[in-house]
Amino acid sequence: MADSEVLVRVENLVKHFPITRGIIIQRQVGAVHAVDGLTFDIYKGETLGLVGESGCGKSTTGRTILQLYRPTSGSVHFEGVDLVKLKGEDLRRMRRRMQMIFQDPYASLNPRMTVGEIIGEPLIIHNVARGREVQERVEHLLELVGLNPAYANRYPHEFSGGQRQRIGVARALALQPSFIVCDEPISALDVSIQAQVVNLLEDLQQEFGLTYLFIAHDLSMVRHISNRVAVMYLGVIVELASRDELYNHPLHPYTQALLSAVPIPDPAVEKKRKRIILQGDVPSPVNPPSGCRFRTRCPLAAEICKEVKPEWREVSSGHFVACHMV
Amino acid sequence: MAQPVTLDARAHDKDALLTTKRESLWQDALRRLVRNRAAVVGGVIILMLYLMAIFADKIAPYPYEKQTLVDQNKVPAWMLKVFPTMQPYAKISDKYLLGADYVGRDLFSRIVYGTRVSLTVALIGPLISLIIGVTYGSISGYFGGRLDNIMMRIVDVLYAFPGLLFIILLMAFFRSTFARPEPGTFTYAVSQLDARLGGMLFIFIGIGLTAWETMARLTRGQVLSMREKEFIEAARTIGATDLRIMFRHILPNIVGPLVVAETLAIPGYITTEAFLSFIGLGVNPPTPSWGSMISEGAQVIRTYPNQTIFPALALAITMFAFNFLGDGLRDALDPRLRGTQ
Numbered sequence: 001m002a003d004s005e006v007l008v009r010v011e012n013l014v015k016h017f018p019i020t021r022g023i024i025i026q027r028q029v030g031a032v033h034a035v036d037g038l039t040f041d042i043y044k045g046e047t048l049g050l051v052g053e054s055g056c057g058k059s060t061t062g063r064t065i066l067q068l069y070r071p072t073s074g075s076v077h078f079e080g081v082d083l084v085k086l087k088g089e090d091l092r093r094m095r096r097r098m099q100m101i102f103q104d105p106y107a108s109l110n111p112r113m114t115v116g117e118i119i120g121e122p123l124i125i126h127n128v129a130r131g132r133e134v135q136e137r138v139e140h141l142l143e144l145v146g147l148n149p150a151y152a153n154r155y156p157h158e159f160s161g162g163q164r165q166r167i168g169v170a171r172a173l174a175l176q177p178s179f180i181v182c183d184e185p186i187s188a189l190d191v192s193i194q195a196q197v198v199n200l201l202e203d204l205q206q207e208f209g210l211t212y213l214f215i216a217h218d219l220s221m222v223r224h225i226s227n228r229v230a231v232m233y234l235g236v237i238v239e240l241a242s243r244d245e246l247y248n249h250p251l252h253p254y255t256q257a258l259l260s261a262v263p264i265p266d267p268a269v270e271k272k273r274k275r276i277i278l279q280g281d282v283p284s285p286v287n288p289p290s291g292c293r294f295r296t297r298c299p300l301a302a303e304i305c306k307e308v309k310p311e312w313r314e315v316s317s318g319h320f321v322a323c324h325m326v
Numbered sequence: 327m328a329q330p331v332t333l334d335a336r337a338h339d340k341d342a343l344l345t346t347k348r349e350s351l352w353q354d355a356l357r358r359l360v361r362n363r364a365a366v367v368g369g370v371i372i373l374m375l376y377l378m379a380i381f382a383d384k385i386a387p388y389p390y391e392k393q394t395l396v397d398q399n400k401v402p403a404w405m406l407k408v409f410p411t412m413q414p415y416a417k418i419s420d421k422y423l424l425g426a427d428y429v430g431r432d433l434f435s436r437i438v439y440g441t442r443v444s445l446t447v448a449l450i451g452p453l454i455s456l457i458i459g460v461t462y463g464s465i466s467g468y469f470g471g472r473l474d475n476i477m478m479r480i481v482d483v484l485y486a487f488p489g490l491l492f493i494i495l496l497m498a499f500f501r502s503t504f505a506r507p508e509p510g511t512f513t514y515a516v517s518q519l520d521a522r523l524g525g526m527l528f529i530f531i532g533i534g535l536t537a538w539e540t541m542a543r544l545t546r547g548q549v550l551s552m553r554e555k556e557f558i559e560a561a562r563t564i565g566a567t568d569l570r571i572m573f574r575h576i577l578p579n580i581v582g583p584l585v586v587a588e589t590l591a592i593p594g595y596i597t598t599e600a601f602l603s604f605i606g607l608g609v610n611p612p613t614p615s616w617g618s619m620i621s622e623g624a625q626v627i628r629t630y631p632n633q634t635i636f637p638a639l640a641l642a643i644t645m646f647a648f649n650f651l652g653d654g655l656r657d658a659l660d661p662r663l664r665g666t667q
Contacts, residue, residue, distance in 0.1 A: 107557060
């Protein structure tokens with residue numbers, strides 16, 4: 001995978017949300033360090049899984065890459081263009097190439113628009129199609145995601161969660177993007193539907209050569225769909241490796257703890273399995289720990305972890321980790 | 327796990343197509359509204375009132391300003407059965423359906439013409455507050471941040487402003503008979519316009535000054551909560567402009583509560599007009615307004631109660647009609663709110 005073409009290059013991406021106080025004259029009293037210096041590449045045609053617990057900045061990362069949140073600093077190169085520098089009309093034009101699938105299929109579709117209007121809207125906005133052609137493209141897209149084309153003039157509330165998520169996928173595909181951020185696209189769905197949607201995403205990837213950034217917290221689902229996996233903790237990526245490498249040889253203590261939480265469907269093995277149970281809670285991203293972010297809960301923490309921020313380095317080919325103890 | 331499940335899903339979808347019938351949220355709301363009897367009655371009354379206002383000159387048997395001094399305070403015969411206390415002194419004349427006032431003008435005709443004032447107010451009030459309030463609130467809520475803060479503080483200040491006092495001052499200034507303004511000045515133009523509108527100009531100004539603020543606040547709150555919805559983010563992802571997000575995605579989703587609030591605010595506007603006319607600051611005589619008729623009737627309320635009761639009744643029926651329609655709209659647009667205030 002390492003020789004492939006880079007589609008998205010993220011460098012030192014930082015997103016801080018300011019905390020302000022005061023009624024008319026607002027002064028900044030702090031910041032939520034949601035994303036704090038990420039550097040990674042996404043290769044063309046791959047699926048990069050992004051895992052981490054709630055509130056670690058996974059979704060913010062996805063949204064900041066797409067410039068839905070403007071980053072505090074850093075750069076995002078997509079197809080050779082630095083998105084951070086783009087503004088207004090130029091950025092709007094780039095949106096054709098990168099799309100997003102949202103977590104909650106109940107909140108991500110406008111209840112006052114028909115399915116046809118929802119899926120056709122990107123086509124109209126970007127002037128890709130017009131009139132009768134929009135309708136044809138919508139019908140084609142519906143078929144593509146496994147829905148009946150006759151559904152175009154129905155409203156979202158008439159559909160189930162899985163069907164709605166398919167509509168969301170069809171909307172994301174409408175502009176034929178090359179890159180899609182999937183923000184926990186299956187977390188809100190029934191387990192039986194999850195597999196359907198994941199398979200749909202895989203089929204579409206093969207058909208159109210799509211590149212995914214797949215955000216999730218379900219480790220087994222990430223393992224199933226991803227080529228490479230990045231593990232996030234409190235606004236930073238602590239480890240990034242190819243799927244098998246990461247699942248078989250996790251290096252960072254946080255990754256090890258995370259993976260040890262996955263149950264094994266075999267009572268005999270499960271009984272002997274040793275879980276690494278982390279102490280304490282995730283520290284507040286308003287005031288993250290000095291040095292290594294994970295040191296407050298790390299079983300291996302030493303003095304150096306408090307003082308020096310661990311370097312993001314490649315320990316073996318394609319296996320990146322940020323830890324003093326590795 | 328890697329097997330495509332899409333075929334199954336497609337088969338399942340076909341079945342669903344046959345059983346569920348298509349219905350937009352608006353159609354659904356309309357169906358619920360029609361089923362609400364009070365709302366339908368309210369709506370029909372409002373419709374009839376508007377017809378009455380438009381065709382007042384066809385319905386009213388006499389011109390509203392026609393004084394027949396020999397007929398002053400006359401009552402029709404049936405009125406004595408309703409108010410037997412009038413027996414000893416009342417002069418009977420069946421020329422007038424509801425009687426005549428103290429200068430012999432037909433009460434019924436004046437009530438019919440009075441509809442024009444009240445229903446114009448019921449139209450202008452919402453128009454002003456929708457145009458100004460919704461625009462103001464949308465901008466404030468959508469762009470948020472510092473702009474929102476400043477805009478809302480301005481509304482707070484205006485909210486605390488004594489609107490009634492302001493209208494009284496305006497009228498004292500522009501309607502002053504002591505110092506007639508020179509033709510060609512601004513003051514002159516305004517007083518001419520006021521006279522041309524039968525004295526309704528200041529009522530519009532008074533309602534316009536206060537009505538939009540509530541609307542702006544409501545709109546801002548609604549926009550604020552809608553703005554955070556995921557489908558707004560989705561619209562941004564597909565490259566929608568702010569204008570498009572506002573008109574295609576936010577407004578259609580908040581128009582329900584806004585319409586309900588506005589319908590329920592209409593009785594307030596009508597009362598304001600009636601109140602201003604009652605204290606003599608409303609329409610210019612002889613233009614009839616229910617408020618000024620009640621005011622005139624109140625002076626003879628003991629001897630000729632009919633002169634107060636019928637305009638008051640007209641006012642009450644109108645307010646009930648708007649309230650019923652507003653309640654019905656609220657229940658229809660958001661059934662979860664049924665039975666709440």
